Amino acid sequence: MSDKKPVCTCIQDPYADLPPELRPKPVQKIGGLRKVTCPGCGLVYWTNRPTDLCVNCEKKGVKIENAGG
DSSP: OOOOOOOOGGGSOTTTTSOGGGSOOOOOOBTTBEEEEOTTTOOEEEEOSSOOSOHHHHHHTOOOOOTTO
């Protein structure tokens, strides 16, 4: 008899059949920080602020339109 216990499919990797480049990337959280791209200038940075605008674009007065209208 085998010593291996049956493994429940609910704890197996649901993306195991996908190649690595198609697997979803894990969400990166560092002490409440989130990685964002500034819609004004394209700068990629980490922030804990509710807005995605970087400080420089915010100082320049760049506004982003709300998708909700």
